Amino acid sequence: MKATIKDVARLSGVSISTVSRVMNNPELVVPRKRQRVLEAIRELHYSPNALARGLIHKRTGTLGVLIPDISNLFYPAVLRGMEDAANQSDYNLIICNTDTSTVRRNSILKVLYEKQIDGVIWTSEPLSRNSYEMFDTLDFPVVLAATHSPDYEIPSVRVDDEQAAYDATVYLIKRRHTRIGMISGPPNDPISGYPRIQGFLRALRDHHLQFDESVCVEFGKYHFEDSYEAMKRLHGKYPEMTAVFASSDERALAAISYLHENQIRVPDEISVIGFDDTRMAGMSFPRLTTVAQPLYNIGYLAVDKLLKVINENPIEELRTCVPHQIIERNSVIDCTQRAVIK
Amino acid sequence: MKATIKDVARLSGVSISTVSRVMNNPELVVPRKRQRVLEAIRELHYSPNALARGLIHKRTGTLGVLIPDISNLFYPAVLRGMEDAANQSDYNLIICNTDTSTVRRNSILKVLYEKQIDGVIWTSEPLSRNSYEMFDTLDFPVVLAATHSPDYEIPSVRVDDEQAAYDATVYLIKRRHTRIGMISGPPNDPISGYPRIQGFLRALRDHHLQFDESVCVEFGKYHFEDSYEAMKRLHGKYPEMTAVFASSDERALAAISYLHENQIRVPDEISVIGFDDTRMAGMSFPRLTTVAQPLYNIGYLAVDKLLKVINENPIEELRTCVPHQIIERNSVIDCTQRAVIK
DNA sequence: CTGAAAGCGCTTACAG
DNA sequence: CTGAAAGCGCTTACAG
Numbered sequence: 001m002k003a004t005i006k007d008v009a010r011l012s013g014v015s016i017s018t019v020s021r022v023m024n025n026p027e028l029v030v031p032r033k034r035q036r037v038l039e040a041i042r043e044l045h046y047s048p049n050a051l052a053r054g055l056i057h058k059r060t061g062t063l064g065v066l067i068p069d070i071s072n073l074f075y076p077a078v079l080r081g082m083e084d085a086a087n088q089s090d091y092n093l094i095i096c097n098t099d100t101s102t103v104r105r106n107s108i109l110k111v112l113y114e115k116q117i118d119g120v121i122w123t124s125e126p127l128s129r130n131s132y133e134m135f136d137t138l139d140f141p142v143v144l145a146a147t148h149s150p151d152y153e154i155p156s157v158r159v160d161d162e163q164a165a166y167d168a169t170v171y172l173i174k175r176r177h178t179r180i181g182m183i184s185g186p187p188n189d190p191i192s193g194y195p196r197i198q199g200f201l202r203a204l205r206d207h208h209l210q211f212d213e214s215v216c217v218e219f220g221k222y223h224f225e226d227s228y229e230a231m232k233r234l235h236g237k238y239p240e241m242t243a244v245f246a247s248s249d250e251r252a253l254a255a256i257s258y259l260h261e262n263q264i265r266v267p268d269e270i271s272v273i274g275f276d277d278t279r280m281a282g283m284s285f286p287r288l289t290t291v292a293q294p295l296y297n298i299g300y301l302a303v304d305k306l307l308k309v310i311n312e313n314p315i316e317e318l319r320t321c322v323p324h325q326i327i328e329r330n331s332v333i334d335c336t337q338r339a340v341i342k
Numbered sequence: 343m344k345a346t347i348k349d350v351a352r353l354s355g356v357s358i359s360t361v362s363r364v365m366n367n368p369e370l371v372v373p374r375k376r377q378r379v380l381e382a383i384r385e386l387h388y389s390p391n392a393l394a395r396g397l398i399h400k401r402t403g404t405l406g407v408l409i410p411d412i413s414n415l416f417y418p419a420v421l422r423g424m425e426d427a428a429n430q431s432d433y434n435l436i437i438c439n440t441d442t443s444t445v446r447r448n449s450i451l452k453v454l455y456e457k458q459i460d461g462v463i464w465t466s467e468p469l470s471r472n473s474y475e476m477f478d479t480l481d482f483p484v485v486l487a488a489t490h491s492p493d494y495e496i497p498s499v500r501v502d503d504e505q506a507a508y509d510a511t512v513y514l515i516k517r518r519h520t521r522i523g524m525i526s527g528p529p530n531d532p533i534s535g536y537p538r539i540q541g542f543l544r545a546l547r548d549h550h551l552q553f554d555e556s557v558c559v560e561f562g563k564y565h566f567e568d569s570y571e572a573m574k575r576l577h578g579k580y581p582e583m584t585a586v587f588a589s590s591d592e593r594a595l596a597a598i599s600y601l602h603e604n605q606i607r608v609p610d611e612i613s614v615i616g617f618d619d620t621r622m623a624g625m626s627f628p629r630l631t632t633v634a635q636p637l638y639n640i641g642y643l644a645v646d647k648l649l650k651v652i653n654e655n656p657i658e659e660l661r662t663c664v665p666h667q668i669i670e671r672n673s674v675i676d677c678t679q680r681a682v683i684k
Numbered sequence: 685c686t687g688a689a690a691g692c693g694c695t696t697a698c699a700g
Numbered sequence: 701c702t703g704a705a706a707g708c709g710c711t712t713a714c715a716g
Contacts, residue, residue: 002481004693015703020695030701045479050456051393051402052694055708060393062436062457071422071638073415073621080413083439092436092453094404097425111434114392115404137387139344224625253625260627279415280622283566283595285602296413346709357687362711372685394710397692 003044012040023048054116062092063306064112064120068100072222073250073278074124074295078146081299082121089307091118100125106134113138119306121145126190127152141309145302146293147191148319155309156319157302159293161191164324165199168245168273168291171326173207176335177243177271180204181234182217183227183251196247196275216241220251227254235264242335243271249278252288256331267333277327286330294322345386354382365390396458404434405648406454406462410442414564415592415620416466416637420488423641424463431649433460442467448476455480461648463487468532469494483651487644488635489533490661497651498661499644501635503533506666507541510587510615510633513668515549518677519585519613522546523576524559525569525593538589538617558583562593569596577604584677585613591620594630598673609675619669628672636664 009016014033021028022037029037040046054060063086067075079095086093094117096108112120119141122131127149135142135154144156172180182200185192197217204211218234220227227246231254234244246252252274259266266272266286274281277292301320308315351358356375363370364379371379382388396402405428409417421437428435436459438450454462461483464473469491477484477496486498514522524542527534539559546553560576562569569588573596576586588594594616601608608614608628616623619634643662650657 006693016694017696017703018701021702024695028701033701047452047456049397049458049693050453051396051458052692052708054393055391055397055693055710056695058708060457061453069422070425071418071621073418076413076415076418079437080411080439083412083437087438090453092438092457094434095421095425095437096429096434097422110389111392111403111432114389115402115434116391116393224621250625257625257627257629279413279566280625283592283599283622283626285599285627287599348709358710359687359712360685363686366711370685375685391709394692394708397694397709398711400692 002049003046005046005048007044008037008040008046011044012036058116060116060118061090062094062115062117063303064108064117065093065095065123066098066105066108066120067095067123068125069097070095073280074248074276077278077295078123078299081296081301082145082303083299084296085300085303085307091303091307093303098125102128102130105131109134109138109140113140119143119310121302121306123147123302124191127154141306143302143306143309146298153318155305155315157298157305157322158191158320159298159324160321161195162199162202164275164291164293165196165245165247166203167199167324167326168275169200169203170207171289171291172243172245172271172273172332173203173209175243175271175332178209178335179238179241179243180209180216181238181241181244183230183234183244183246183255184217184219185247185251186219186221192247192275200245220254222250224250224254224257227251228258231255231258235259235262241270242338243273243332245273245275247275249274249276249281249288249290251275252290252331253280253284256284256286256288267331268338271332271335271338273326273332281327282329284331289329289332290327292325292327294324297322344391345388347388347390349386350379350382350388353386354378400458402458402460403432404436404457404459405645406450406459407435407437407465408440408447408450408462409437409465410467411439412437415622416590416618419620419637420465420641423638423643424487424645425641426638427642427645427649433645433649435645440467444470444472447473451476451480451482455482461485461652463644463648465489465644466533469496483648485644485648485651488640495660497647497657499640499647499664500533500662501640501666502663503537504541504544506617506633506635507538507587507589508545509541509666509668510617511542511545512549513631513633514585514587514613514615514674515545515551517585517613517674520551520677521580521583521585522551522558523580523583523586525572525576525586525588525597526559526561527589527593528561528563534589534617542587562596564592566592566596566599569593570600573597573600577601577606583612584680585615585674587615587617589617591616591618591623591630591632593617594632594673595622595626598626598628598630609673610680613674613677613680615668615674623669623671626673631671631674632669634667634669636666639664 274290616632
């Protein structure tokens with residue numbers, strides 16, 4: 001049996017109030033008694049029951065994290081950042097997979113609510129009206145990570161997707177590519193789809209590159225094989241393309257695989273730039289040039305912000321936009337060098 | 343303010359006992375009252391406080407998962423399996439990173455203990471005497487995932503590392519490779535180091551391949567760059583090698599990167615086989631042939647087993663060994679074909 | 685079938 | 701400085 005505060009009180013010959021005090025306000029207890037209590041605690045391997053404490057303080061020191069699917073390689077770094085931030089403030093994380101299902105989301109939120117979670121991080125997915133109302137009626141403090149809400153006043157931490165896509169495209173243009181394709185996520189995805197396509201198109205437009213959206217963009221859903229097929233279609237309809245912007249590292253690797261397997265050299269014939277900078281980006285051949293999201297920081301800052309909301313500390317800005325950055329590796333070549341090699 | 347059972351009792355004009363009953367044993371309450379209570383619950387958005395319940399039942403429905411580092415790409419699939427198993431039985435998971443630090447482990451275990459976690463999954467790391475004693479005195483139900491303990495009677499779920507390494511090596515030998523190198527983890531690692539080296543050597547021995555361990559094995563610690571360097575050293579001292587067994591997919595990708603970057607064709611000149619079958623394995627070029635661990639299942643079964651221990655259901659076997667399997671992709675070629683190509 | 689009471693393991697005014 | 705008491709939000713014998 002686990003020892004309780006009563007056992008400690010009995011063994012040290014004081015009341016449970018006193019035991020409680022030596023744990024929470026030791027200076028209120030005379031040293032002699034304090035010692036006796038401390039000894040009893042040690043002897044009994046006593047440690048306080050967080051449920052009882054939580055009941056009184058209305059705090060549990062645990063946060064809920066909702067992500068679409070932990071097996072997506074985008075999350076390991078993000079979650080590590082969240083964990084570290086939580087850990088630093090003595091919080092724990094309960095991580096749950098929603099599989100983008102509303103039903104699942106509801107049932108998760110219900111049990112987290114019962115477990116008296118102090119707040120939740122909502123990751124990646126756009127925040128529907130329905131989700132918003134759920135958080136609102138449950139009165140959950142929420143922070144959005146790697147997503148944001150233009151419609152509701154909810155704190156968020158993410159990258160400027162439109163601008164990042166713009167910069168990635170400009171990076172290619174600066175290297176004299178003029179015929180650039182894109183492998184995108186679903187156009188109705190308000191995070192990794194729509195804004196990145198817009199950024200891509202804006203860059204082309206700004207540089208007076210003629211383009212026809214229907215020939216230079218192809219869509220791969222989330223997984224590798226989809227994007228592999230998308231690359232095949234893209235290459236089929238736009239064979240003169242010299243570079244491609246893929247809106248995730250996974251899509252970029254799929255594109256590279258397709259090219260390799262069809263004897264098209266990367267980057268000598270076609271350059272590829274990715275998005276995210278997951279760990280895989282450094283492990284491919286050629287190593288992937290990509291626009292990095294500060295994944296770890298996104299996670300870290302999101303939890304940090306949530307903790308501020310919970311503790312009613314002021315937060316500097318509602319929607320924080322963390323900087324992206326192009327990581328140059330070996331999958332992009334200057335288009336003129338390309339000509340030489342050829 | 344959150345509604346409590348008292349609010350529901352007041353609104354529906356019954357005692358809290360009755361409210362409690364409609365939640366837990368509705369058949370004990372007359373339909374008329376039951377309806378009234380149900381309505382009040384809905385009206386107040388009432389949902390029971392799991393802390394109060396946990397205090398009484400001495401159960402929280404949450405499990406602790408200790409892993410070395412969630413940002414390792416080995417874990418996403420394992421954790422997904424754990425999550426699904428937990429979810430299916432209405433349990434939640436608190437995931438914590440130990441960074442292989444004893445201090446960190448102790449502090450994590452302390453708070454999980456206070457939070458009255460129902461049990462813990464200990465992942466990947468070998469179970470030291472010290473850890474064992476910790477679990478023992480805390481009286482935590484524990485299951486080991488992707489590791490096991492020869493010394494203590496603790497349930498575990500993992501692959502037979504020695505045999506899997508043996509099979510991977512035999513796979514190369516069957517394809518007529520006779521000069522095979524290995525990129526291994528640290529030899530003192532009782533999971534991904536020692537047994538896999540032993541399996542590798544046993545395969546060579548069984549097939550009468552002459553070998554000198556000091557020339558055909560090199561060590562890369564955990565990360566990519568280490569293994570890249572290890573591959574460089576291995577190739578330097580064993581240039582006639584035609585195939586390499588890497589004891590993780592990450593090591594295999596590092597080996598492939600090294601070979602590519604030095605214009606050594608894979609698999610045409612040197613074949614590479616990996617270990618784990620993480621998602622990256624399908625995304626590399628060439629796609630990686632590897633010995634798969636059933637990562638998802640390891641996670642799923644470990645939680646399943648832990649739940650059985652917690653509920654005092656019998657478990658079929660203390661140490662379950664899940665089957666490994668070689669996934670053939672494109673990074674290994676028959677050594678005779680290799681000669682032809684050359 | 686239902687309510688009052690005790691209790692789960694704590695914390696925190698309130699007296700003294 | 702310290703103890704008795706009330707209370708956090710529930711569940712569960714025990715009477716009736």
